[in-house]
Amino acid sequence: MKAKSFYPLAFSIPFVASAMKVELQNICKRFGTVQANDDVSLTVEAGSIHGLLGENGAGKSTLVKVLSGFITRDRGTLLLDGRPVEVKTPADAIAVGIGMLHQDPLDFPPLSVLDNFLVGKSGSLFTNRRQAFRDFQRLAAQFNFALNANEKVSNLTVGERQQLEILRLLSLGVKTLILDEPTTGISASQKDELFAAAEQLAAQGKSIIFVSHKLEDVNALCDRVTVMRHGQVVGNLEIPCPDEALVELMFGRELAPPVKPKTRQDAIALELKTISLSTDRLSVKIPDLTVHQGEVIGLAGLEGGGQQLLLLLCAGLLKASSGTIRVNDVDMTAKLYREYLTAGIGYSPADRLRDGLIRGLSIHEHVALRTPPNGFFVDWKGTLEKALHAIALFNIRGKPQTHVERLSGGNQQRTQLALLPVPLNLLLMEHPTRGLDIESVLWVWQQLIARCEGGTAIIFTSSDLDEIMQYSDRVIVFSGDVVSEPIDVAELTVDRLGQMIGGKMGAQSQKLSVST
Numbered sequence: 001m002k003a004k005s006f007y008p009l010a011f012s013i014p015f016v017a018s019a020m021k022v023e024l025q026n027i028c029k030r031f032g033t034v035q036a037n038d039d040v041s042l043t044v045e046a047g048s049i050h051g052l053l054g055e056n057g058a059g060k061s062t063l064v065k066v067l068s069g070f071i072t073r074d075r076g077t078l079l080l081d082g083r084p085v086e087v088k089t090p091a092d093a094i095a096v097g098i099g100m101l102h103q104d105p106l107d108f109p110p111l112s113v114l115d116n117f118l119v120g121k122s123g124s125l126f127t128n129r130r131q132a133f134r135d136f137q138r139l140a141a142q143f144n145f146a147l148n149a150n151e152k153v154s155n156l157t158v159g160e161r162q163q164l165e166i167l168r169l170l171s172l173g174v175k176t177l178i179l180d181e182p183t184t185g186i187s188a189s190q191k192d193e194l195f196a197a198a199e200q201l202a203a204q205g206k207s208i209i210f211v212s213h214k215l216e217d218v219n220a221l222c223d224r225v226t227v228m229r230h231g232q233v234v235g236n237l238e239i240p241c242p243d244e245a246l247v248e249l250m251f252g253r254e255l256a257p258p259v260k261p262k263t264r265q266d267a268i269a270l271e272l273k274t275i276s277l278s279t280d281r282l283s284v285k286i287p288d289l290t291v292h293q294g295e296v297i298g299l300a301g302l303e304g305g306g307q308q309l310l311l312l313l314c315a316g317l318l319k320a321s322s323g324t325i326r327v328n329d330v331d332m333t334a335k336l337y338r339e340y341l342t343a344g345i346g347y348s349p350a351d352r353l354r355d356g357l358i359r360g361l362s363i364h365e366h367v368a369l370r371t372p373p374n375g376f377f378v379d380w381k382g383t384l385e386k387a388l389h390a391i392a393l394f395n396i397r398g399k400p401q402t403h404v405e406r407l408s409g410g411n412q413q414r415t416q417l418a419l420l421p422v423p424l425n426l427l428l429m430e431h432p433t434r435g436l437d438i439e440s441v442l443w444v445w446q447q448l449i450a451r452c453e454g455g456t457a458i459i460f461t462s463s464d465l466d467e468i469m470q471y472s473d474r475v476i477v478f479s480g481d482v483v484s485e486p487i488d489v490a491e492l493t494v495d496r497l498g499q500m501i502g503g504k505m506g507a508q509s510q511k512l513s514v515s516t
């Protein structure tokens with residue numbers, strides 16, 4: 001790289017392999033009428049990976065935000081290695097060795113990887129970039145993270161941004177690393193890399209707190225797990241632990257997945273012919289595709305692949321370089337985005353707070369924005385009733401006046417779903433259940449299946465291969481610039497899907513090269 005050498009001071013990475021026991025005692029935190037943490041106590045032994053499990057809104061993020069200084073607690077004590085410490089800001093937390101990787105990494109996308117790596121270091125403006133670059137490379141190599149220091153962060157996948165943030169926190173001397181739902185939205189191989197890094201750090205004596213609602217992740221990675229429900233600790237168990245026991249603790253009852261009935265009808269909802277898509281990073285040819293009303297098509301592939309482009313095309317947000325798109329027998333190829341909306345096409349993006357909802361606006365204001373105006377004025381009374389109805393119907397834990405950024409991840413997704421028009425001809429969903437607890441996942445799919453029964457065709461992306469297998473009628477696999485033909489789900493297994501995403505397409509893509 002071309003290192004700028006006019007930064008005179010060097011910084012060095014504190015490579016202290018030190019242990020730290022973390023104890024949270026009787027933590028209480030209330031937001032208005034919500035008691036988010038109600039007398040919560042948690043002990044994380046040095047050198048261990050401790051899971052924090054709970055349904056959406058259980059209070060997990062609040063607890064770890066208290067620990068990492070992003071939220072001030074109302075009551076309770078924090079002990080590090082038996083000594084009480086005061087953490088009131090994220091800087092206080094870093095100073096005592098506690099760092100948190102957020103669900104959406106707190107980075108600066110317009111800046112380079114190296115610039116982001118330097119954020120938070122004292123005197124970082126005057127840092128010797130050559131030295132910083134070497135430190136970055138050394139640390140990245142230690143964890144097998146293939147990151148390019150000169151790449152802009154805006155070009156990275158969520159998984160790569162997480163890796164960068166972990167390196168940055170470690171370089172700041174963090175000894176307790178909090179991972180807040182880190183496997184949401186990353187690829188299977190990035191998850192493996194993340195787990196290997198967490199295990200390596202625990203082996204060095206660092207303590208890891210792993211916040212999740214994925215039982216298989218907790219069972220695969222953690223030594224112990226604490227389960228929260230309604231702001232309280234309801235269990236503290238050794239891992240491995242049977243899934244049924246964890247589910248019962250999380251929800252107070254057993255859960256059964258919905259059976260997907262055959263919803264495919266004869267009428268055609270969507271037709272794609274000889275479509276080519278390209279951005280400055282990727283060019284893909286999409287196989288000719290006919291989607292029937294009520295049918296579910298799953299798009300599998302690594303994050304940042306062509307599957308997202310295909311959804312954007314069908315939503316009218318991206319124009320194809322060639323080919324035609326027809327919805328309900330109407331040629332939409334040259335149509336504008338708003339014409340896609342009036343054609344009954346709904347799009348639900350993965351990044352809820354960036355693309356789906358508007359920070360600073362309440363649930364009620366979102367409902368009002370979605371409601372066609374009756375004359376010049378907004379009908380605040382009528383839209384309030386609609387908001388209350390949506391909150392009840394979609395079981396959203398929030399009030400009409402709650403700002404969307406204050407909702408838990410699961411409740412943001414419920415709000416996004418509540419805002420989708422009914423009926424729809426075509427529903428495009430990026431990661432429909434990302435960040436949701438198991439009960440919410442089942443609930444979301446119940447809603448989606450009901451839409452299919454009403455004739456809506458669904459195309460969705462997911463990095464959860466079990467979800468793709470369970471709910472799709474047919475699957476299209478994206479691997480780099482190679483795209484498979486649509487495959488009947490009965491012909492697939494999760495293993496086969498994983499191999500195809502990894503590039504072993506076999507006969508399924510050869511057919512495609514004939515058809516394109």
Ligand SMILES: Nc1ncnc2c1ncn2[C@@H]1O[C@H](COP(=O)(O)OP(=O)(O)OP(=O)(O)O)[C@@H](O)[C@H]1O
Nearest residue numbers: 031036056057058059060061062406407408409410
């Ligand atoms: N800043 C805030 N203002 C108001 N209420 C909040 C705020 N942050 C969290 N809450 C509420 O506190 C409760 C606990 O939320 P928290 O985010 O801690 O849950 P969680 O277990 O992390 O959920 P998820 O898994 O969905 O992220 C929820 O009811 C949430 O709406």
